[in-house]
Amino acid sequence: MIQRIQTLFLLGVAILMGITNIYYLWGEKTADNQTVAILTTLKMKVVDTAGTLNDFSDDTIVREDSTWYLMALTIAASLVAIFSILQFKNRLNQMKLGALNALIMAATLGLSYYKIYQYEGLIEGQGAISLGFYLPAGAMFMNIIANRFIRKDEKLVKSVDRIR
Secondary structure, three states: OOOOHHHHHHHHHHHHHHHOOOOOOEEEEOOOOOEEEEEOOOEEEEEEOOOOOOOOOOOEEEEEEEOHHHHHHHHHHHHHHHHHHHOOOOHHHHHHHHHHHHHHHHHHHHHHHHHHHHHOOOOOOEEEEOHHHHHHHHHHHHHHHHHHHHHHHHHHHHHHHHHO
């Protein structure tokens, strides 16, 4: 039954985890806008902007670290959510996939927080967490709600089977 409410929540999980790859997780810049550090799910970049944030022609990359594993986790969480939607006939599998997805999203949040903590003092400036950091938390919340509805459906089916 693809038209159930949990399908919408699982689709929301897949979309939010996919959108996480578009936005940056954290950014920091110096007071004079000389140096900018940006953490995305793919890489962490420290850029010397020469004082101009809008002109990219004079930018030089000071440091670049790969964080591809964050992107791999977000893509895995999206794929697990989509696969869980397709397992609508087997609610027990859906619940197991929901638990697995919760672990993947918790790992994404934990690694993101660790990387932000690790890179926070890299340049002497003011850092800010961006929308990309909060999207996995929203997806995790939607995953919990979807699992509740899946469990509710399973209880309903079991109670109807008892009546027969």
